[in-house]
Amino acid sequence: MEETQKYRLMHEIHEAFTPGAPIDSKDLFAGxxxxxxxxxxxxxxxxxxxxxxxxxxxxxxxxxxxxxxxxxxxxxxxxxxxxxxxxxxxxxxxxxxxxxxxxxxxxxxxxxxxxxxxxxxxxxxxxxxxxxxxxxxxxxxxxxxxxxxxxxxxxxxxxxxxxxxxxxxxxxxxxxxxxxxxxxxxxxxxxxxxxxxxxxxxQRMSKAELLEIVDKGLFKCEPLIILPYVRERIADYSHGLPFYAHLLAREAALNAVDAERTVIVIDDLEYAVKQAVDSQLESMLGAYNRAVSAPRGNNYKPVLLACALALKNEQRMFFARDVMEPLRCITTKIYKVPAFAKHLKEFCEETHGPILERRGPPRKVQYRFIAPLMEPYVILRGLAENLIKEAQLIPPSERSTAFAQLSLLPPASDPAIEL
Ligand SMILES: Nc1ncnc2c1ncn2[C@@H]1O[C@H](COP(=O)(O)OP(=O)(O)OP(=O)(O)O)[C@@H](O)[C@H]1O
Ligand SMILES: [Mg+2]
Incomplete structure (x- = not known):
């Protein structure tokens, strides 16, 4: 790839993918x-x-x-x-x-x-x-x-x-x-x-709308193309939030061009994830670290990651019991609710947050991430730190009109029980 083409592409990528600014022209407006x-x-x-x-x-x-x-x-x-x-x-x-x-x-x-x-x-x-x-x-x-x-x-x-x-x-x-x-x-x-x-x-964007963001942006960066699987993954990781589609597409595209390729591949996305959590989202890192910092063996990281991957309702709320399944997939151990109730409580307080908010009467308490951008961040950090593998994440259906929500494949072997 010639130097001039490389710089032209870098410029076009920055124009097409703007995580820091609202869209102001219909050409880049998706869905x-x-x-x-x-x-x-x-x-x-x-x-x-x-x-x-x-x-x-x-x-x-x-x-x-x-x-x-x-x-x-x-x-x-x-x-x-x-x-x-x-x-x-x-x-x-x-x-x-x-x-x-x-x-x-x-x-x-x-x-x-x-x-x-x-x-x-x-x-x-x-x-x-x-x-x-x-x-x-x-x-x-x-x-x-x-x-x-x-x-x-x-x-x-x-x-x-x-x-x-x-x-x-x-x-x-x-x-x-x-x-x-x-x-x-x-x-x-x-x-x-x-x-x-x-x-x-x-509402949050549907998977189809997020895919349109990637397509419309790349259309402006000819001859750059993206492998279909990677394109889908960007939409999946965005969790309905267009900010992440812009950020991940931009970083992956820049990495491909840096390697003098015109095809964006899964390695570029892997790099984009690391880049996003390490350098692009510093404001979130502080809150994340406060939430998970604890002596070894205290499980704050996997519990927070399980919260991010828990099944949510339309209002993005989840019950404590919804954390069990993703936590089992992450740790390959079965934890019952009392084993992590303290973690959830502390995520809602100064001690480890507040990163979650709590609503509803006792016994029907539901939780939600206070900052919407934090939820995908926690998942991307889990990927960057190898708490979960990319292959474990089940993508939401492209046809679903609701926001995209990732879930985890269950572990292959029968997990040990922990209380
Ligand atoms: N329809 C769209 N097509 C493509 N990109 C979009 C679309 N809507 C939003 N974005 C991108 O998503 C990010 C957030 O968008 P925007 O600033 O419009 O959201 P907002 O709801 O106004 O945010 P805030 O609540 O912070 O004011 C920006 O990077 C923007 O470029
Ligand atoms: Mg706004």
Missing amino acids: RKKQRERVMGTIFQKGQHAILFGERGVGKTSLANTIYDFLVMMGKFKYQRARVNCSEETEFGDIWRSVFKQLTYEPNRDVTLSLEDALPDNPSPENIKETFQLMSGPSIVVIDELDRLGDPDIQTRLADTIKTLSDNAIDTTLILVGVADTIEQLIAEHESIQRALVQVPM
């Missing part, structure tokens, strides 16, 4: 057809607005960012757009000042002014409506990171704004975005605006 159609529907229907919510890192911002591109693709050029990221210090007025700074109106022919100048200080929801009324065409306004707002009063005023924009059929669509399990966590007063606010829950 999410249903959710996209739902948001499009709100844009075409006056008086409707959308709220995108889900776990951290599932791809909410990417969807909101690329909607405009899809509108343009459909030949709809008339929309103005604005986007704002909230933070703890953001006030209600700050949101709208930032939004209107990005939008213009034409008070007379040949005169274009920023709407920011038309916004009064300390604006009320009514003022927001009046400012939008100055516009002659439609607009799309993305308000992201809603979960970070410090003052709950802002939620109330946002709900009032939606109500007045909707009641007056103002030709703008607000797309609210935030990390939450339920809409109540983002907009407490949502009952009053139920009809005006279309809910778009963002």
